[in-house]
Amino acid sequence: MRLRSITAILATVLTCGISQAQTTQGNLADDFKPSTFNQPGQEYPQVNSQGYARFRIKAPQADSIRVSLGLGGRGGTKLTKGTDGYFTGTTEGPMDEGFHYYHLTVDGGVFNDPGTLNFYGSTRWESGIEIPAHDKDFYALKSVPHGHVQQILFPSKSTNTSRRAFVYTPPGYEKDKSKKYPVLYLQHGWGEDETAWSNQGHANLIMDNLISENKATPFIIVMTYGMTNDVRPGGIRNFKIDAFQTVLTEELIPYVDANFRTIANKAHRAMAGLSMGGMETHTITLNKPDTFDYYALLSGGTYNPEEMAGKSKPKLIFISCGSRERPDGVNNAVAALKGAGYNAVSYVSDKTGHEFQTWRRSLHQLAPLLFKN
Amino acid sequence: MRLRSITAILATVLTCGISQAQTTQGNLADDFKPSTFNQPGQEYPQVNSQGYARFRIKAPQADSIRVSLGLGGRGGTKLTKGTDGYFTGTTEGPMDEGFHYYHLTVDGGVFNDPGTLNFYGSTRWESGIEIPAHDKDFYALKSVPHGHVQQILFPSKSTNTSRRAFVYTPPGYEKDKSKKYPVLYLQHGWGEDETAWSNQGHANLIMDNLISENKATPFIIVMTYGMTNDVRPGGIRNFKIDAFQTVLTEELIPYVDANFRTIANKAHRAMAGLSMGGMETHTITLNKPDTFDYYALLSGGTYNPEEMAGKSKPKLIFISCGSRERPDGVNNAVAALKGAGYNAVSYVSDKTGHEFQTWRRSLHQLAPLLFKN
Structure with a gap:
């Protein structure tokens, strides 16, 4: 992927996730309920x-x-301002299913909605809203065994600090002390950070549910900050992968392998990322062909056979996006990879754009394919 | 502690943490720096x-x-509004050292400061600011081995859901698979939740630093939501301990003992809480005298020998508050307990009130006393 396509990805971040299918409020259903991401006790x-x-x-x-x-x-x-001092309003049309970031502009100043939880996106903590999806069951909190998500602070000599990561350990991890697990390194997008996949992505609940149905091999997920926002001044075009690649491959992976019961080899290590995290995945997997055996780009570009020539074939290449992005690009890339003998899988999320519902669904599709062969 | 004193505690929450020592800006030092709790890249x-x-x-x-x-x-x-569209201003006097919650009132509406991180307090996510303390070193992020803080979702039949807790495991927990640890159950105050002790309290960093200096026995800390805010309608006076006591003693403790390497007995289990969490600690430790052997109330009332008569003596009673609260009450209570033969320790945090700097310091004083005998 070229820098040109990184900025293309970023441009799509700015489009809103509203459906074009219906823009009239003529038949507005009178069944409004608080968003599931509201703060405790908040009605709006x-x-x-x-x-x-x-x-x-x-x-x-x-x-x-x-x-x-x-x-x-x-x-x-x-x-619209009412006589009671409250401003109210309804979107002109229906929103795409899933999670959306937003904020308020109050008399020219940018603030968050005091009714909602905040989520790190656009390099700030933003308000979030959840439009109930027809398939929300796969990331629902259910009465099944739950894995844990833990914050770790790992030493980083290259950046001279302790850096934060979140580690999902699957249900049962604490019980069988002899069992070892494969690991997925899972990256957020530009403007986001290491909290995104757990908070707005529900990665832990997606895994808990898949594992409870025996649809995925239990594995560890590690999520850290991809340094994607640390590019000022000079802007995103000046982003260099080196600093993050060093943190990931020389500091974080050794720490995880030393502190968790991992199967510490290429055949049991995957890397995936969304948007700019996909770009990072693309670059690092090709730079370090002996580190990962499963590659996944979620709304984050594609691989082509030419750039992979001469390297050992990964066990899996997974490429996805939302149907409102560039599904042809994903499908064509996967067809070309298959034609060149790669085990490549495409996935297009129906009626979603460059947003987290696409990536929740992508993880739900990807997880069952990991560490199976 | 009676309900009367609970409301007294809550009243003190509403007072601001500003020092009365100096209320002039005549000699204002020109060395302003961004608060350490600002969002990334924010100057104010x-x-x-x-x-x-x-x-x-x-x-x-x-x-x-x-x-x-x-x-x-x-x-x-x-x-004060400037011609550039920015409102600026400085507090009339110096603030007490440590962490303070706050919010903005913009044209009559309550919003958070877009420059800061948010912290759960007053039953909502509020802005937070950190006034550098002379003793900030004890909760600083240092280059020492770090424990992990993990989110767990434990099954709760009594409330028919999966409930969240955070569990601090000390450095080295993942390495020596045979070692077992004592456990401190640590409660937040009214208006707060299970995130408070890690986010604004830095409990994990306090422990990492103490352990690295061999000043505390490594132990696990478990922090869950004390249901302290779930009292509407009817208000705080109607708070009943039963629901939380069941969650804690019949659901959470068994889950932690089953899923972590704990020493699962009274002699290796402590309970502590701040403010209304102290009230919960007081009530539950007396209701369940066979569960905990270390009791600690941080700005959360006192014990008296009369109410403890006829029960086996705990190994330690720790009672603390800020010097701007009621230090005499704490000191007198501890004197009475000592007179009755209890191992009781008091601590008064200098020049702080009913705020987190008092509780950070209290944990720092308490931890070395736990599980030593």
């Missing part, structure tokens, strides 16, 4: 069964509040 | 070496922004 924002979102913000002396979510190109959703 | 809020805090918020069309931090009784700090 709300979502209805059609995917519309409704907001309510108190600011008695303010003149204007706008929500960044809404139809592309129209500046989001402008709220 | 800032703090200076005297403990003053300075704020800068963009809201070009707003009329009024007020910061909730400031001198008590004066409604916090009113910011």
Whole structure:
């Protein structure tokens, strides 16, 4: 992947996830409920069964509040002030299923919605809303055995600090002290950090559910900060992989192998990433062909047979995106890889864009394919 | 402790942590730096070496922004609007050392400062600021071996859900598979949740540093939600301990003992809590005298010999508060307990109130006393 395509990926981050299918409120269903990502006890924002979102913000002396979510190109959703000092409003159309970042513009200043939890995206903690998806069951919190997600602080000589990562250990990890596990290194996108895959991605719940149904081999997931936002000044075009590659392959992987019961070899190690994390996955897997045997790019570019020539074939190449992105690019790349003898799999998430519902579904598709052969 | 004293504790939560020692800006030191709890790349809020805090918020069309931090009784700090669309202002006086919650009131609406991280307090995610303390070294992130903090989801039949807790395991926990550890159950205060002790309390770093200096026996810390905020309607006076006591003693403790390498007996189990978590500790330790052998109340009431009569003596009773709270009450209670033959220890945090610096210091004092005898 070239730098050109990195910026293309980033451009799509800026488009809103609103569906173009329906833009009238003529038949608005009157079944609005609090979003599942609201703060405890907060009634707003709300979502209805059609995917519309409704907001309510108190600011008695303010003149204007706008929500960044809404139809592309129209500046989001402008709220209307009522006599009770609350601003209210509903998106003009239904939103795509799944998670969306957003913020408020209050009299020209950017603030978060006090009703919702915050999620790290766009290099800041932003408000988040969840539009209930028809397939939300696969990442629901269920009464099944749960793995743990732990924060580790690992020493990093190259950056002269202790760095943070989150480690998912599957259910039962603490019980059978002799069992060893393969490991997936899973990267977030630009503007996000190591909290994204657990908080907005529900990676742990996706794995708990798959494992409880015997649909995936239990494995460890390691999520750390990809240093994707540390590129100022100079901008994203100046991003160099070297610093993160050193942290990942020379510091984090040895720490994980020393502190967790891993199967510490290439055949039991995978790397995946979304968006700019896919770019990182692409570059590092090719730079370090003896480290990983499973590669996955989620809305994060493609591999082509030419750049892989002369290297040993990985056990799996998984490439995905949302149907509102560039599914032809994904499908064509996988066809070319298959034609060249690679075990390549494509996945296109239906009716989603460059957002977390695409990546939740991609992980759900990817996990059963890992460490099977 | 009676319910009367619970409400007394809560009342003190509402007082601001500003020092009364100096309320003039006449000799304001010009060494303002970003608070350590700012979001990545954010220059404001800032703090200076005297403990003053300075704020800068963009809201070009707003009329009024007020910061909730400031001198008590004066409604916090009113910011002044500049021609550049930014509101700025500095607290009238120096703040107490350590962590403070705050929020903004923008044209009558309550929002968080977009410059800072959020911390769960007052039953919502609030902005936080850190005033550098003279003793900040004991909770600094250092180049020492670090324990892990992991999120667990444990099954709770009594509440019919999976509940969250965070578990600190000390450095080396993953390496020696035969070693077993004592456990401290550590509770947050009213308005807070299970994230407080790690996020704003730095409990993990306090322990990492103590253990690296051989000043504390390595032990596990378990932090879960004390259900302290689930009392609406009816208010805090209607709080009943039963639901949380069941979750803690019949569900969480068995889960932790089954899933971590604990020494699963009274002699190796402690309970501590801050503010309303102290009230919970007080009640549960007395209700369940065979469960814990170390009791600690941090700004959370006291024990008296009369209520403990007829029960086996715990190995330690630790009672603390800030010097701006009721140190006489703490010291008198500990004197009475000692007089009745209890191993009781008091601690008063100098020049701090009902805030996290008191509780960080209290944990730092308490930890070396645990599991030593």
